[in-house]
Amino acid sequence: MQWHSCTSQTRSYATSTPARIFLSHSTNPYWNLAYEDWLFRKTPADQHILLLYRNAPCIVIGRNQNPWNEINLSRLRQLRIPLVRRRSGGGTVYHDLGNTNYCLFMPRASFDRRQGAELVSSALNALDVPTRVNERHDIVCESFKVSGSAFKLINARAYHHGTMLLRSDLTSLRGLLKAERPSLKTKGVGSVSSSVRNLSEWNAEIGHESFVRAVAERYAKAEDIELAITEITEQDMMAEEFVSDNRAELLSWAWVWGQTPEFTIDLSHQFDFGSLSIRITSKHALITAFDVEQSTLSSAILSQVEALGQAMIGNRYDSASDLTKESHATNDQIRSIVQWLSKVM
Numbered sequence: 439m440q441w442h443s444c445t446s447q448t449r450s451y452a453t454s455t456p457a458r459i460f461l462s463h464s465t466n467p468y469w470n471l472a473y474e475d476w477l478f479r480k481t482p483a484d485q486h487i488l489l490l491y492r493n494a495p496c497i498v499i500g501r502n503q504n505p506w507n508e509i510n511l512s513r514l515r516q517l518r519i520p521l522v523r524r525r526s527g528g529g530t531v532y533h534d535l536g537n538t539n540y541c542l543f544m545p546r547a548s549f550d551r552r553q554g555a556e557l558v559s560s561a562l563n564a565l566d567v568p569t570r571v572n573e574r575h576d577i578v579c580e581s582f583k584v585s586g587s588a589f590k591l592i593n594a595r596a597y598h599h600g601t602m603l604l605r606s607d608l609t610s611l612r613g614l615l616k617a618e619r620p621s622l623k624t625k626g627v628g629s630v631s632s633s634v635r636n637l638s639e640w641n642a643e644i645g646h647e648s649f650v651r652a653v654a655e656r657y658a659k660a661e662d663i664e665l666a667i668t669e670i671t672e673q674d675m676m677a678e679e680f681v682s683d684n685r686a687e688l689l690s691w692a693w694v695w696g697q698t699p700e701f702t703i704d705l706s707h708q709f710d711f712g713s714l715s716i717r718i719t720s721k722h723a724l725i726t727a728f729d730v731e732q733s734t735l736s737s738a739i740l741s742q743v744e745a746l747g748q749a750m751i752g753n754r755y756d757s758a759s760d761l762t763k764e765s766h767a768t769n770d771q772i773r774s775i776v777q778w779l780s781k782v783m
């Protein structure tokens with residue numbers, strides 16, 4: 439058994455498994471998140487671990503979020519940026535190679551929502567960046583958010599993971615995250631939008647390597663361990679069946695879209711030939727109801743709209759943009775309605 443010494447900076451109780459630091463060389467969000475989940479579930483419950491990684495451009499939503507309410511999906515498709523749903527709760531964030539993520543794993547008994555962010559913030563203070571932790575456990579610099587946090591607790595284990603905007607493309611970040619759609623009512627968790635900045639505005643030299651080094655040093659000191667970083671490649675990750683299976687699940691439609699909490703959306707439009715208001719209900723990202731709430735369309739057109747709505751039931755909500763391709767509408771009015779729906783859904 440290893441005993442950690444008691445100083446003001448170290449934990450003051452015994453653990454049997456020494457703390458460790460891992461750095462991933464993969465920039466694939468699915469591998470990194472699958473590996474993170476493996477560390478969470480498969481390492482000893484009493485072990486403290488720090489994992490650092492960064493991802494190629496992607497949007498990462500929280501476990502209980504609605505992508506249609508959080509993201510500019512047409513821009514996401516245009517830029518061919520993947521949408522990733524993580525296993526922890528909380529809001530939607532943008533990642534690219536200018537953003538480095540940390541994850542602190544610990545026994546549930548020593549979990550504290552603030553401590554991890556404080557550790558990272560103090561590592562940044564040592565790099566002359568005047569960060570602090572706010573009441574939401576975000577790390578901020580002169581009131582601008584530079585890091586967001588999310589948490590997961592299962593049985594005897596917990597983790598706190600967070601982003602760090604070092605030199606991210608903030609134009610992409612802002613363009614991909616969008617304001618809520620007021621007519622979309624969802625049971626899920628909404629993001630809390632903030633003004634963000636890169637740390638490079640305070641320290642022009644800062645980058646992935648210096649951030650990793652500063653946090654790892656600070657962590658080793660706090661855990662009273664030698665500074666030793668275990669570097670992990672995608673090959674190492676692939677060798678673990680749990681990680682490969684987990685990655686496959688993270689990539690699946692059922693996880694990315696199908697986990698979307700139930701929602702309804704009200705859509706109205708005034709066409710040259712009459713008005714139409716509908717309510718669409720979706721569960722597990724499938725269309726489960728299509729109700730016409732109000733209409734001044736002719737009864738012939740209305741019954742075609744109702745037939746179209748019935749045909750959509752059971753389809754994926756995200757297949758709405760294919761409506762125009764699939765529709766064999768011969769009537770101009772129906773064609774306009776289909777075009778409108780494919781844009782607004």
Ligand SMILES: Nc1ncnc2c1ncn2[C@@H]1O[C@H](COP(=O)(O)OC(=O)CCCC[C@@H]2CCSS2)[C@@H](O)[C@H]1O
Binds near residue numbers: 539587632
């Ligand atoms: N990369 C990044 N870092 C900090 N803040 C961001 C980022 N991207 C977007 N935002 C801002 O945060 C809000 C959402 O804040 P909100 O507080 O709702 O959500 C979060 O912060 C979640 C953090 C998840 C961290 C995980 C760690 C590893 S995998 S992802 C968004 O609307 C933007 O204004």
